[in-house]
Amino acid sequence: MPLGSPDEQAQLNADARWDDFNPALYVEKNYSRVLSVDETIMSLVRTHFGDHFRELPGQSVHGIDVGAGANLYPALSMLPWCDRITLLDRSKANLEYLRQQIAGHDDGWESFWRKLCLDGAYAAMPGGPWARLTEVARVEQGDILQPGDRRGRWRTGTMFFVAESFSTSIDEFHRAVKNFLEMLTPGAPFAAAFMEHSHGYWVGDTWFPACNVSQADISASIKRTTTSVRTYRIGEPGEVRPGYTSIILACGFR
Ligand SMILES: C[S@@+](CC[C@H](N)C(=O)[O-])C[C@H]1O[C@@H](n2cnc3c(N)ncnc32)[C@H](O)[C@@H]1O
Structure with missing residues (x-):
C-alpha cells in the first residue's frame, strides 16, 4: 500500500470527502512559502499569459481557475489581464477559504505576488493586486x-493539480481535461499543472485520491482537444511531498 494510503481501491471523484478538505492545513503544507517549483511555474505561466495578452491591449477578458481550492497564485497569474475571474470549486470548505481570502488575504500570498512582479505588468498594477x-x-x-x-465562456484559464488529483479514474481525468479546455473560447491561453504518477495525498487526516498519469498521458489527453500545447517537467521526484515523480506544467492555447 503506498505511503499509508487507506487502500488501493478505486475512488471516484464523487466518493472523496471534498467538504472535509482542510484548506488551512493544505496551505500550511504546500504554500506557507514559495517553493522553487512554484517559482518556476509562476515564471513560465506569467510569460505565457504576458506574451499573449500584451499584444491585445484593452480587451475585456474573463478568466477561470478550475478547482481553485486553497491556492491563489493561478488567479494572481491571470490578474493583470482579466476584468473578471471565476474561482470554481466543488468543496464547500475551499469555497469558504476563497471567499475569505478575497475579502482579506493572508500575508503568505504576498510573497507569491512579489515573484510575479518580476514582470512589469504585475508590478505596475494600479493599487496593487488585492483590491483588484x-x-x-x-x-x-x-x-x-x-x-x-x-x-466556450472564458478567454483564459488555469487548472492546477485537479484532473489527476481528484479521482483514481483515468476516465474522470480525461473528462476533466476536456471539460476545462472546452470551457475556454477558441485561441484562449491556458495553463494546467499536474502531479505525475501520483499515489494520492493526505490533507490532515483525510485521504484524497489521484490518478496515475505520465507526462505522455497528460500531453495526449490535452491533444484530444487542442494540439497547441507545450509541457514542462518541473522539480525532482518527491520534492514537494512523497509519492509522485514530477510536476508537469502544460501551457497552450484552446
Ligand atoms: C489538490 S487540490 C488543488 C487545489 C489548487 N488548485 C492548488 O493548485 O493547490 C484539488 C482541488 O480540486 C477541487 N475539486 C475536487 N473535485 C472537483 C470537481 N469535480 N470540480 C471542481 N473542483 C473539484 C478540490 O476541492 C480541491 O480544491
Whole structure:
C-alpha cells in the first residue's frame, strides 16, 4: 500500500470527502512559502499569459481557475489581464477559504505576488493586486465533471493539480481535461499543472485520491482537444511531498 494510503481501491471523484478538505492545513503544507517549483511555474505561466495578452491591449477578458481550492497564485497569474475571474470549486470548505481570502488575504500570498512582479505588468498594477482581486474575483460552486452551460465562456484559464488529483479514474481525468479546455473560447491561453504518477495525498487526516498519469498521458489527453500545447517537467521526484515523480506544467492555447 503506498505511503499509508487507506487502500488501493478505486475512488471516484464523487466518493472523496471534498467538504472535509482542510484548506488551512493544505496551505500550511504546500504554500506557507514559495517553493522553487512554484517559482518556476509562476515564471513560465506569467510569460505565457504576458506574451499573449500584451499584444491585445484593452480587451475585456474573463478568466477561470478550475478547482481553485486553497491556492491563489493561478488567479494572481491571470490578474493583470482579466476584468473578471471565476474561482470554481466543488468543496464547500475551499469555497469558504476563497471567499475569505478575497475579502482579506493572508500575508503568505504576498510573497507569491512579489515573484510575479518580476514582470512589469504585475508590478505596475494600479493599487496593487488585492483590491483588484476583490473587485474581479467571483467564487462559484461547480463540478468540472458536470460543466452544464459553462462551455466556450472564458478567454483564459488555469487548472492546477485537479484532473489527476481528484479521482483514481483515468476516465474522470480525461473528462476533466476536456471539460476545462472546452470551457475556454477558441485561441484562449491556458495553463494546467499536474502531479505525475501520483499515489494520492493526505490533507490532515483525510485521504484524497489521484490518478496515475505520465507526462505522455497528460500531453495526449490535452491533444484530444487542442494540439497547441507545450509541457514542462518541473522539480525532482518527491520534492514537494512523497509519492509522485514530477510536476508537469502544460501551457497552450484552446
Ligand atoms: C489538490 S487540490 C488543488 C487545489 C489548487 N488548485 C492548488 O493548485 O493547490 C484539488 C482541488 O480540486 C477541487 N475539486 C475536487 N473535485 C472537483 C470537481 N469535480 N470540480 C471542481 N473542483 C473539484 C478540490 O476541492 C480541491 O480544491
